[in-house]
Amino acid sequence: MESLIGVIQAVCVGKSEPFICPGTYSAISKSSVRNEIAVYYEGLEGDEQADVHVHGGLDKAIHIYPFEHYTEWKDELRGPTTRFMSHGLFGENLSTLGLTEKNICLGDVLSIGNVKLEVTQTRQPCWKVNEKFRIPGLANLMQKTMRTGFYCRVLQPGLLASGHSIELTQRPYPNWPLERLLKLLYINPLDQQELEEVLTIRLVPRWKKLFEQRLSTQTIEDWTRRLSGQVPYERTL
Template sequence: MNLAVGLPEKMVYGEDREMMTAIRKVPVAEAYLSKESFEGDGVADKKHHGGRDRAVCIYPFEHYALWEEQFGQRLPAATFGENLTVTQMLEKDVFIGDVFQVGEAVIQVTQGRVPCNTIDRRMDMAPLMKAMVKTGFTGYMCRVIEEGAIRRDSEIRLVERGKGEVSVLYANDVNFHQSRNAEAIRRVLEAHALAPEWQDWLTKKLIKLTE
């Protein structure tokens, strides 16, 4: 597992364009995780990132090889701005509501990560963001149930399986590609641990479909 944190900083991309972003996180040996975020971690765009339901960002390490092969470029640690880079925790195998013990902390999966074009800008790898959305290989976000210290060698252990058995990959597919499938939307909404923002978004879609 890789553990990384970072605060917003100026990033130059494209033809000398600038933006504030915290995507360039730095590997650390240990960090304390509170309800809000890791100590030393932050976001620049608070409207679309961060908050208690998105306190931790996780990305499966297995996808790195796919993107490196597809784009012909080596990727540094925490390329996608994730806090935890993990193995054997793919989106198809992790469910909304899953509870994990990580070091001293306990976290719960709340939603798939919604990628933004900052990912393309960081590595100059457009259309990586579109490829992530197409495949659903976005990683996922978690809320913090119990605060505590996490080390890069901490074990990640499944404590409880999310009710409804809605995988992150399925939720991503519905959100990105099946926005007119009322039955699929209902199934995702049955995952009670789903982040309120996704609950509101999908509920509005469902109302429009069933009016």
């Protein structure tokens, strides 16, 4: 199975730097690179993550964000933030055209030149997005609109550059587009049938545990700290 599905608009990297709130750091500010850049199992050469407990690692080595979403955000985020709509603004490593949460499935294997990536999970946006854009609630809006972007593990290291074509070479779970997964994560989080079905496919350990807990307890994990930076409280549906 091989089909051309998209193209890289930009390859972006960033360093961990002091963030807006005292004592916090972030590498969400990323800039595009002009030349080819090496891709390792841990991610792009020169790229960093500030909090390795929730960012980076083999299962989240590369963050892809559809460039199509930028047009949608420009239409919705009126005001001074729209002038900063450039590649890497959402902290992505690869800004792409042709790949969205609607047409990419969990487990898809993407070939880009000599690099092979496997789609592992969607992004869970956090309060740092709100602070960067100075728009309260933007992280939550990313969830509701399902414009989160997604992560990949590196199956085969190599070189990447803007302009490289993206081919879909394997699709083990055609019934699980990322949009369906996002609906289960944020829109209908306690759908028992969907929870049972998602647990039949290969998931990263953290998500397997999350869905198992939802199914067994009929409660959802609290999102307060992630979305707003505040101390979480018990939340049930």
